[in-house]
Amino acid sequence: MKKFYCGAVVPGCQTTFLADSEEQILAKVATHAREAHGMEEVGDEVVAQVRANIRETG
Numbered sequence: 001m002k003k004f005y006c007g008a009v010v011p012g013c014q015t016t017f018l019a020d021s022e023e024q025i026l027a028k029v030a031t032h033a034r035e036a037h038g039m040e041e042v043g044d045e046v047v048a049q050v051r052a053n054i055r056e057t058g
C-alpha cells in the first residue's frame with residue numbers, strides 16, 4: 001500500500017490517502033484538492049510534490 005499525507009503539501013490539512021498505486025493516490029488527491037482546497041487542476045508541480053511525499057506502508 002502507498003500512503004500520502006496532504007499536510008506534506010498543504011500545511012495544516014490532516015487528510016491522508018491510502019491506495020495500491022501512485023496513480024490511485026493521485027486520482028484521490030485530485031478530487032480532494034478540488035473539493036477541499038478549491039484547486040481546479042492539479043498541475044505538474046503539485047503532482048511532483050505529491051509523488052515525492054508518497055510513502056510505502058504496511
Ligand SMILES: [Zn+2]
Pocket residue numbers: 006007010013014015032036037
Ligand atoms: Zn488536503
